[in-house]
Amino acid sequence: MMLTILLFLFLISLCVFLSIMYREPRTLWSGFSFFWVLLFLGLLIIGYLMKYSQWIVEHQGLYLALIILLIIAMILLFMFPVLVILTFFVEGIKLIRHEGFRFSNILSLLFSIGLFVYLFGFPIFFGLQQNPYLTILYGIVSTCVVFGLSVFTIFCFSAMLNLVHFTKRKNLDAIIVLGSGILGKKITPLLKGRVDAGIELLKKNPKAILILSGGQGEGEEIPESKAMYEYCLSKGVDPDRMIQENRSKNTNENLLFSRELLSGQKDRVAIVTTRYHVFRALELARLQNFRCIGFGSKTKWYFTLNAFLREFIGYIAMTWKTQAILLGILLIPWFLTILLTLRK
Numbered sequence: 001m002m003l004t005i006l007l008f009l010f011l012i013s014l015c016v017f018l019s020i021m022y023r024e025p026r027t028l029w030s031g032f033s034f035f036w037v038l039l040f041l042g043l044l045i046i047g048y049l050m051k052y053s054q055w056i057v058e059h060q061g062l063y064l065a066l067i068i069l070l071i072i073a074m075i076l077l078f079m080f081p082v083l084v085i086l087t088f089f090v091e092g093i094k095l096i097r098h099e100g101f102r103f104s105n106i107l108s109l110l111f112s113i114g115l116f117v118y119l120f121g122f123p124i125f126f127g128l129q130q131n132p133y134l135t136i137l138y139g140i141v142s143t144c145v146v147f148g149l150s151v152f153t154i155f156c157f158s159a160m161l162n163l164v165h166f167t168k169r170k171n172l173d174a175i176i177v178l179g180s181g182i183l184g185k186k187i188t189p190l191l192k193g194r195v196d197a198g199i200e201l202l203k204k205n206p207k208a209i210l211i212l213s214g215g216q217g218e219g220e221e222i223p224e225s226k227a228m229y230e231y232c233l234s235k236g237v238d239p240d241r242m243i244q245e246n247r248s249k250n251t252n253e254n255l256l257f258s259r260e261l262l263s264g265q266k267d268r269v270a271i272v273t274t275r276y277h278v279f280r281a282l283e284l285a286r287l288q289n290f291r292c293i294g295f296g297s298k299t300k301w302y303f304t305l306n307a308f309l310r311e312f313i314g315y316i317a318m319t320w321k322t323q324a325i326l327l328g329i330l331l332i333p334w335f336l337t338i339l340l341t342l343r344k
Contacts (some may be wrong), residue, residue, distance in 0.1 A: 021161065
């Protein structure tokens with residue numbers, strides 16, 4: 001009976017997930033529904049293992065393999081927080097060494113230190129205290145941390161799902177490459193990666209046009225679109241298949257002004273940006289009712305982690321009202337606990 005229920009819940013969650021991915025994957029609902037698919041799938045597997053446990057025990061080779069896998073899984077589960085802290089800390093140090101010390105480059109480092117303090121420092125400090133108000137404070141902090149990490153996990157799932165494409169041949173009508181700044185007249189390595197990804201996508205979609213989007217910022221001698229255009233020419237791209245958008249100053253304007261360059265019939269559009277930036281760019285496009293898919297270019301791992309945290313902060317800033325309401329609902333029990341404590 002229990003397995004039937006779990007199978008039913010798994011199938012329902014899978015149908016919901018597939019429906020979201022088909023209709024509108026550019027929200028956190030994609031990552032949220034994917035989480036439930038994984039959860040019910042895991043419970044279903046455990047249920048079947050328990051049901052056939054006697055048969056598994058009788059087959060010693062299979063039994064031993066499952067025991068080893070279980071031990072490995074338990075070790076990884078126990079070590080996961082430590083591995084996350086170490087990864088973000090080490091990569092954060094690398095970023096500072098390569099890119100310099102400024103606030104936008106220390107997010108990985110701050111995240112690792114904050115997670116370490118919460119997981120190891122807070123329990124020790126609050127465990128030595130007998131003050132009920134400090135216990136409540138720890139509960140409030142824990143709720144906020146768990147909520148933040150949960151949203152971040154769902155954000156990561158959603159971002160990864162929106163990067164999954166089984167083929168680059170999409171019969172696209174337009175490919176929009178988002179700018180990211182230039183040095184004088186030359187494109188940066190980061191922007192080069194985006195343009196190269198756009199060119200590769202253009203080759204796979206012979207009917208598509210390439211829109212190079214980026215205006216002229218402070219310290220730049222020419223618009224970003226012009227620099228990208230010249231680079232594409234050097235790579236042998238047909239100039240008749242390129243359009244420059246040279247007014248935009250940010251991602252939102254990249255999308256808005258590039259869309260204006262499209263004819264009404266061009267409904268199959270892809271945007272190309274760095275992998276960590278794809279999901280938030282897609283979310284901005286969704287808010288403009290601009291239907292498109294996203295492709296990401298590669299960048300160095302130490303830079304990606306920090307930039308992904310920055311993108312997450314940007315997403316929270318975009319949706320802060322919704323996040324505040326959800327967090328407020330979760331904190332209601334703690335506020336009630338404070339009122340009851342004060343009455344004593």
